[in-house]
Amino acid sequence: DAGVIQSPRHEVTEMGQEVTLRCKPISGHNSLFWYRQTMMRGLELLIYFNNNVPIDDSGMPEDRFSAKMPNASFSTLKIQPSEPRDSAVYFCASSLGGRLGYTFGSGTRLTVV
Amino acid sequence: QQPVQSPQAVILREGEDAVINCSSSKALYSVHWYRQKHGEAPVFLMILLKGGEQKGHEKISASFNEKKQQSSLYLTASQLSYSGTYFCGTEIRSNFGNEKLTFGTGTRLTIIP
Secondary structure: OOOOEEEOOEEEEOOOOOEEEEEEOOOOOOEEEEEEEEOOOEEEEEEEEEOOEEEEOOOOOOOOEEEEEEEOOEEEEEEOOOOHHHOEEEEEEEEOOOOOOEEEOOOEEEEEO | OOOEEEOOEEEEEOOOOEEEEEEOOOOOOEEEEEEEOOOOOOEEEEEEEOOOOEEOOOOEEEEEEOOOOEEEEEEOOOOHHHOEEEEEEEEOOOOOOOOOEEEOOOEEEEEEO
């Protein structure tokens, strides 16, 4: 299996622009998670889906952030408009539950200038 | 709430042992442990469910005291490959019965020859 695939690996954008991050979970995994990692806050859960349905989005910082999972093999995290404080590494992870833990993607390093 | 890890950082010589602690203020369903190397994604090490002690891979094991809401990760005869930042992730079952991991602050482990 190719694992969890995220794109792009790096994104540099100007403040005010729209940013879309993409994630393909491992086939068969029924849970998908979006995390953000910064030095100050560590790994923060933004939102998670179970069977393509958003379960908990309480970690989404503002209305500028939105996430979708139109099918079992694809999810997006969108920031519109982006701000410099959104700069971070964004990880997508998927899980089958039980004792198997989460499998993380390689992450997207977002820099907003 | 974010679990608290201690110590924040530790430096060991190859072959020495280490213990990393993780504590939560809430009743836990499970505890996960992950290791993240610089510039890479977190990698799942093991999961503990309610009082179970589980041997992971290599010489890494962990325990979970559900009454104290604490978990400890034990690294025995450390190797250079053990270097990285270790995160605990605590799971509190949501009303939907789905997993939701909150990650700790991390412990940076450095192994020197």
